[in-house]
Amino acid sequence: MSPRLLLLALPLVVAALxxxxxxxxxxxxxxxxxxxxxGTADRDGDLQAALDDAAKASDADIVTIGPGTYEGPFExxxxxxxxxxxxxxxxxxxxxxxxxxDDVLNSGAASVAHLTVQMPIAASWTGIxxxxxxxxxxxxxxxxxxTSYGEVGVLLEGDAQLMNGEITTDIxxxxxxxxxxxxTHDVKxxxxxxxxxxxxxxxxxxxxxxxRTRAKSQYGLAFWGTDALVDNSLVETVPGGSGALxxxxxxxNDSSVAVDHVTTAGPTNGYSVTVDCDHASRKAGMxxxxxxxxxxxxxxxxxxxxGAAAVDVTYSLIxxxxxxxxxxxxxxxMAHSFTDLDPRFAPGTFRPLGTSPAVDxxxxxxxxxxxxxxxxxxxxxxxxxxxxxxxxxxxxxPVPAPAEPGDTAPAGEPAPAPAPNDASPETPGGAxxxxxxxxxxxxxxxAELRRTxxxxxxxxxxxxxxRFLVPATLTIRWTTRRHGRRVVIARRKLTxxxxxxxxxxxxxxxxxxxxxxxxxxxxxxxxxxxxSVTRRARLR
Numbered sequence: 001m002s003p004r005l006l007l008l009a010l011p012l013v014v015a016a017l018x019x020x021x022x023x024x025x026x027x028x029x030x031x032x033x034x035x036x037x038x039g040t041a042d043r044d045g046d047l048q049a050a051l052d053d054a055a056k057a058s059d060a061d062i063v064t065i066g067p068g069t070y071e072g073p074f075e076x077x078x079x080x081x082x083x084x085x086x087x088x089x090x091x092x093x094x095x096x097x098x099x100x101x102d103d104v105l106n107s108g109a110a111s112v113a114h115l116t117v118q119m120p121i122a123a124s125w126t127g128i129x130x131x132x133x134x135x136x137x138x139x140x141x142x143x144x145x146x147t148s149y150g151e152v153g154v155l156l157e158g159d160a161q162l163m164n165g166e167i168t169t170d171i172x173x174x175x176x177x178x179x180x181x182x183x184t185h186d187v188k189x190x191x192x193x194x195x196x197x198x199x200x201x202x203x204x205x206x207x208x209x210x211x212r213t214r215a216k217s218q219y220g221l222a223f224w225g226t227d228a229l230v231d232n233s234l235v236e237t238v239p240g241g242s243g244a245l246x247x248x249x250x251x252x253n254d255s256s257v258a259v260d261h262v263t264t265a266g267p268t269n270g271y272s273v274t275v276d277c278d279h280a281s282r283k284a285g286m287x288x289x290x291x292x293x294x295x296x297x298x299x300x301x302x303x304x305x306x307g308a309a310a311v312d313v314t315y316s317l318i319x320x321x322x323x324x325x326x327x328x329x330x331x332x333x334m335a336h337s338f339t340d341l342d343p344r345f346a347p348g349t350f351r352p353l354g355t356s357p358a359v360d361x362x363x364x365x366x367x368x369x370x371x372x373x374x375x376x377x378x379x380x381x382x383x384x385x386x387x388x389x390x391x392x393x394x395x396x397x398p399v400p401a402p403a404e405p406g407d408t409a410p411a412g413e414p415a416p417a418p419a420p421n422d423a424s425p426e427t428p429g430g431a432x433x434x435x436x437x438x439x440x441x442x443x444x445x446x447a448e449l450r451r452t453x454x455x456x457x458x459x460x461x462x463x464x465x466x467r468f469l470v471p472a473t474l475t476i477r478w479t480t481r482r483h484g485r486r487v488v489i490a491r492r493k494l495t496x497x498x499x500x501x502x503x504x505x506x507x508x509x510x511x512x513x514x515x516x517x518x519x520x521x522x523x524x525x526x527x528x529x530x531x532s533v534t535r536r537a538r539l540r
Contacts, residue, residue, distance in 0.1 A: 024059040030066035040064070047094075051076045051084075065115060067091035075106035079132055086115030089138050098122040103129040107136075109158075116140040119169075123148035127167075130160040140166040149173045153194060161186040169194040171217060171238060179208050179226075187213055195219060197235065200226045202250040212373050219243060220264070225250025229258045232373050234350055234388045237266030237295065242274065244295060249277035249284040249307055257286045260368060261378070263343075263350050263388040265294040272320060273299035277307030287312045290362040292343045292387035294319045294350075301330070313337055315362045317386050336363075341447060343387065346397035351389040354396060355440075355469065357447040358386035382465055440469040442531060445523055449474075449533045453521050463504045468496045472525040476505060480517045489517070515539050 027050035028036035029043050036042040043050040047063070047070050054061040060081040067087050073096045076082060084107060086092030092115040096104045101124020104117045109132030117127045119141065127141035139162075141153040151174045153167040158181065167176040167190065176194035179185040180201040185208045187198060197215030200208050202225030210221060210230045218241030221230060225248070235244040244264035247257040255277075264272040272293035277284040283303075288311065293299075298320040303309040308330075315336045344356040352358050362384035372378050373388040380392045389397075452466045453476075466474055478490040494503045516538050523531045 023057075024061050025054070025057075026062045026064060027054060028064050028066075029070075031068035031070075034066060045070065048072070048074050051082075054082050055080065065092050069093045069095060072096045073102045073104050073106070075103065076108045076110045077106070079109045082110035084110050084112045084115075086113065089114050089116055089140055092116065093118055096120055096125070101125050103127075103155075105129070107134060108132065109134050111135040111137070112139055113137040114139070116142065119143035119151065119153070121146040123151065126152040126155050127169075128153075129155045129157075130162075131157040132160065133158065134160045135163060136161065136165060137163045138165075141168070143169045143174060145170045146173060149195075150175065152178045153192075154178070155180070156185045156187075157181040157183070159183040159185070161188065162190055163188045165190040165192075167192050167194070171195060172240070175199045176215075176217070179206070182206050184209065187211070189213065191215075193217065195241075197221055198223075200224065200228060202226055202253045211369070212371070212375070214373070217241065220245055222246035222248070223255055223257055224248045225253030225255055227256045229260070230262055231258075231260040232369055232371070232378075232388055233262050234373060235262065235264045236350075237264070237270045239267045241266070241270055243271040243300070245272065245286065246274040246276075247284045247286045248275075249279050249282035249309075251279050251282070254282055255284040259286060259288040260290055261362075261372065261384070261386075261388055262288075262291045263294065264292070265350055267296070270295045271297045271300045272318075273311060274302075275299065275309040275311050276302040276304075277309045278302070278304040280306030282306075283308040283310070285310045285312070288316055289314045290367075290384055290386050291316045292319075292358055293317070294343055294345075296320050303330075315384075315386065317341055317343055317358050317361070319343065338450060341450070342443070344444075344447070346399055349397050350387070351397035352385060352387060352391045353399075354391060354393065355444050355448065356385075356391065357451045359391045359451070360385060360465075361451050362386045442528075444469055445472075445525060445531050446533065449521050449523050449531060453519055453533055453535045463502065464492075465500060465502050466494070466496075467500055468498055470525045470528075471497045472523050474501065474503075475522045475524075476503070477520045477522070478505065478517055479520070480515050486518075 026040045027043050028040040029047045029050050031045045050063045055078045058080045062083045065086045072094055094105055095118040098120040103126045106129045111134050119125050119127045121144055130136055153169045153176045154162055156179045169176050171193055174194040175196045176192040177187055177198045182203050182205045187210045189212045192215045194217050196219045197217040198221040200223035206226045208228040211232055213233045216236045218238055220235045220237055220243055237244050247255045249255050272295040275284050275286050298318045299311055301309045310330045313334045317338045338357055341357050343358050344353045346353050360381040360383045364383045367378040367384050369378055372390040378390050380390050385391055448467055448469055452464055473495045475493045479486050479488050490505050492503045492505050494501050518536050520534045
């Protein structure tokens, strides 16, 4: 669409989506020889003049911005409602000269949509500052690599929100999104890049919600002396950083962070989780569920100087090693979780393959959110999947096709790795080996067996659903101690080809509520050595 058509159509679209209140004005800002539609107040290319005029009255005015680049900085100081709408995020750019630090756009309580902010390289700049009930929607903020530290892409205060944002700042120095003060700060369906993807600062009643967001940074999402919920998000760390998720107390504030359906991943020497508190009588905590922690190290807990730090983990897959330091730190609870397992992501993605131990291994029952990070249905199968992405057999992640015979890699590039085996309705068990049997490793079989036994035992019986990756016999045996001897209270056996098999276990009377039991699963693949997994639990 031409710039002229964009300009002419914009006020009509804005009026339809955000109909001005009685007495409100639509201010039209544009560049070039284009004209504004009838009924709008033409301010030519002077965006600041339009903002100043809108500030003179408390009506819910609208400022439309046509295609072009506008040089600021710009500010709207009143707390009156205002909507600032660009023609298109790729067509409207706001920028400022490299001078003393300021905000490229201080939108105050005004909502902003459909534009890009280009930050200067100079120090002490913020791309967009928003407060009150402002909503930043479909905005982009970019800052090239510089030499100073701590520049901020978006600063949210009050109940300000960021939705569908693309915030790209210097990954070695900047903060993509900073939240501060009281109120609820929402970061939704956004892509963030910076030294910190999100940095939350102390508040008594402040609360931050990060959902369906992709973050790539050195220090991930870090919250000091404030509360937060992070769900259905991917947090990827890069070399040089120390952690993907952080909860730290402040001198006058505790910190509590809830994590649900999050995937963390990163290079060596990084932590998935850091929880620390070194202030007397204060505490920091993190509750993690339905998540995949795929950094080299799982967590670092540190409680010192009278402070307390704790992490609570349920229905999660923890791949890295675990480390707890100093007094006051504790692993308060861990249940229904896997450790030291490969989550088996599709190559080049963080989406699980069908053979991933994270599939159907999360909490049973409805999820807190109806959709995953991609916007696909969250509950597909017998239980929720762990991590940010739900595996759907009808929409599996792409797997690179194996190279054709005679194919060679370009000079200087490694040959493509063979695609991992992935079970699907069309090709059960994945690739076929030379013998005609599915080419599935013992590690795959063990991961599936662990997933089968992941559900908490119940007194009346447990229904196991096992996906056979190769033809095999599955035996599940329940034992408990009685009069000093270990006795078998149930045993079930199932022989099956490739595909799903279901068996239900009924326990004998010796299995009273509260008894400790040992559940052992033995898988005997045809022509291969037996594989065994044991889990312990208390009957309920």
